[in-house]
Amino acid sequence: MIVEIKGINKKFGTKPVLNDISFSVKEGEIFALVGPNGAGKTTTLRCLYGELKPESGSINVFGKELCTPLKTGIAVMTEDRLTFRRFKGEDYIKMWKMLYPNWQDKTFNSFSVHYRFNMDQPVETYSMGMRTLFNLALVVSSNADLLILDEPTQNLDPVIREEVTNILRDYSVQKGKTVIISSHEIYDLEEVASSFAIIFEGHVLYTDSIDRAKEIHRMVSRNENIDDGELIGLVNDEILVKTDKNIGRYANFKEIVLGYLQGKKAFKPFENSTSDNQINDSPFTL
Numbered sequence: 111m112i113v114e115i116k117g118i119n120k121k122f123g124t125k126p127v128l129n130d131i132s133f134s135v136k137e138g139e140i141f142a143l144v145g146p147n148g149a150g151k152t153t154t155l156r157c158l159y160g161e162l163k164p165e166s167g168s169i170n171v172f173g174k175e176l177c178t179p180l181k182t183g184i185a186v187m188t189e190d191r192l193t194f195r196r197f198k199g200e201d202y203i204k205m206w207k208m209l210y211p212n213w214q215d216k217t218f219n220s221f222s223v224h225y226r227f228n229m230d231q232p233v234e235t236y237s238m239g240m241r242t243l244f245n246l247a248l249v250v251s252s253n254a255d256l257l258i259l260d261e262p263t264q265n266l267d268p269v270i271r272e273e274v275t276n277i278l279r280d281y282s283v284q285k286g287k288t289v290i291i292s293s294h295e296i297y298d299l300e301e302v303a304s305s306f307a308i309i310f311e312g313h314v315l316y317t318d319s320i321d322r323a324k325e326i327h328r329m330v331s332r333n334e335n336i337d338d339g340e341l342i343g344l345v346n347d348e349i350l351v352k353t354d355k356n357i358g359r360y361a362n363f364k365e366i367v368l369g370y371l372q373g374k375k376a377f378k379p380f381e382n383s384t385s386d387n388q389i390n391d392s393p394f395t396l
């Protein structure tokens with residue numbers, strides 16, 4: 111495992127934000143952290159790259175406890191695309207070259223030509239989408255073994271989003287590097303990620319490879335008899351069930367994510383209705 115997070119807890123003041131978060135990421139995979147706004151994705155990533163210290167739990171990266179020397183193997187795109195005041199493109203390149211021993215000028219130049227970065231303009235004055243692309247160019251050109259990307263396709267138009275998705279897939283597949291992405295774009299993620307964790311209110315609801323998750327989740331209609339399996343949540347008019355039985359139809363990635371999130375939102379009424387396998391839909395105004 112290239113990343114192993116075990117039981118991390120984090121509070122801001124007295125407010126618990128991460129509760130016993132655990133998941134692991136294999137070398138060479140694209141791992142997606144999905145969840146609604148405020149679920150704790152960014153906070154988890156900030157703990158992972160060492161910007162925040164959890165109160166308890168452990169974080170291992172490249173098989174060791176996270177420490178400063180390991181950080182040359184990790185390149186990060188933060189959610190706010192943090193830029194230094196008055197720093198121009200060239201200034202960033204000088205800085206990133208010093209930080210990352212395997213920096214690739216050729217890769218950065220391809221990005222720069224393709225997206226027409228104005229290297230003489232302070233990056234803080236780029237549009238939000240251009241800042242995202244500039245940050246993406248930096249992290250990919252770093253050639254780091256682990257990329258941590260917070261919402262990497264935010265503010266991008268659909269065509270460029272697709273392009274970025276392909277770039278990240280190539281980074282992982284062709285170079286055998288690991289990428290961790292936090293995102294709301296579950297359609298994009300299904301195409302690119304191989305494993306994922308669903309985070310809700312600071313808890314991991316479910317983590318697995320996408321292939322295995324699809325194998326063990328089915329969509330069944332409300333009036334279907336479910337003798338064996340765990341009812342997870344309601345998705346439109348169907349129920350997501352975790353089971354190894356051949357019932358209903360296979361669930362896609364979006365349905366799996368929605369099932370867990372919807373189920374947990376309205377969990378009590380759903381639980382109460384499981385005893386007789388009747389899903390009372392009135393509490394589920396989704």
Ligand SMILES: Nc1ncnc2c1ncn2[C@@H]1O[C@H](COP(=O)(O)OP(=O)(O)OP(=O)(O)O)[C@@H](O)[C@H]1O
Nearest residue numbers: 122123127145146147148149150151152153154189
């Ligand atoms: N510095 C901070 N001080 C206090 N509370 C914070 C701080 N940073 C985050 N939080 C709170 O922690 C919770 C989780 O926030 P976080 O940014 O990790 O969520 P997220 O899943 O990344 O959300 P989004 O998808 O909207 O970016 C939220 O309730 C947020 O208000």
